[in-house]
Amino acid sequence: MPVLLIARLTVRGSYVRDLELPADGTFDTVQFFLPDDGPVVYRVRTFAFDHDIHVQGLGRQPVEALRAHLDRTVGDVLAGVDEVALPTMGRPDLVAAGIGEGDLEVAPEARFAFWNPDGGRYATRAAPIAPEERDGLREVVYLGGIARFWLPGTWESEQDPRSGGCFYDPDGEGTLRLSVLTFDTSAATGPPVLRPPRKPGERQIDGGTLPTGCEFDGYEISAVEDGEDLRIRYWQIAQELPGQCRVYVFSYTYPAAAGADLAGELALLDRELRRMIPYPDPV
Incomplete structure (x- = not known):
């Protein structure tokens, strides 16, 4: 039985x-x-x-x-x-x-x-993370916990409440930045626009709702700096809270010519930034 x-x-x-x-x-x-x-x-x-x-x-x-x-x-x-x-x-x-x-x-x-136990609709929101998936990574607690995510353990981390975060491999070619924008929506007459339409020059890569309930957009732009062709990959994550909307903007800047060599690094960032744990309450 x-x-x-x-x-x-x-x-x-x-x-x-x-x-x-x-x-x-x-x-x-x-x-x-x-x-x-x-x-x-x-x-x-x-x-x-x-x-x-x-x-x-x-x-x-x-x-x-x-x-x-x-x-x-x-x-x-x-x-x-x-x-x-x-x-x-x-x-x-x-x-x-x-x-x-x-x-x-x-x-x-x-x-x-x-x-x-409660009659709710249970479904798997995200597969459990196997320990080996994060071999060589370390947790980044950003500005006291407003965001938590995992990056390679060899990367440097710089955090400032005004200028945001900067994360990079000292021997690498790319730089990851993070800025967090908070909007007061307490007087709004309708729901906030969590996934705005792409602007000219922004190439949409992916988008949707993450397991955390946040809205997500991934897109890329081209840029030129000091005569060098660059690519900037964005992960924009919008979190709706009571009276607030918080937007996490990750950007990874890298030389266009190094795109093939950085494919593995981009894939790791794409996986881990989607798993970012946002702070659950308004501040």
């Missing part, structure tokens, strides 16, 4: 925003779905702040080992653990185990089920 092991946590968090707040009626969970046969156990992690869900297949383990794992990994924020037998694979199984709220959601194509 399938079994679902449910750990309720005392926090509600967001993976993509790197937030962890006290539970306030909604809360995170760690769940293990044990099918009635087969070599796989599914670990299901739900994040209540933005209804994110991460699912991972593990080798078969007994319930006792999984309970011990919960004590080791989330024991400091553990509110309680329920073991639910699933003879019908439906909500009656939850009720029989004393869980009256929420529902059992079954993903037959993925062969797992999980408890949805």
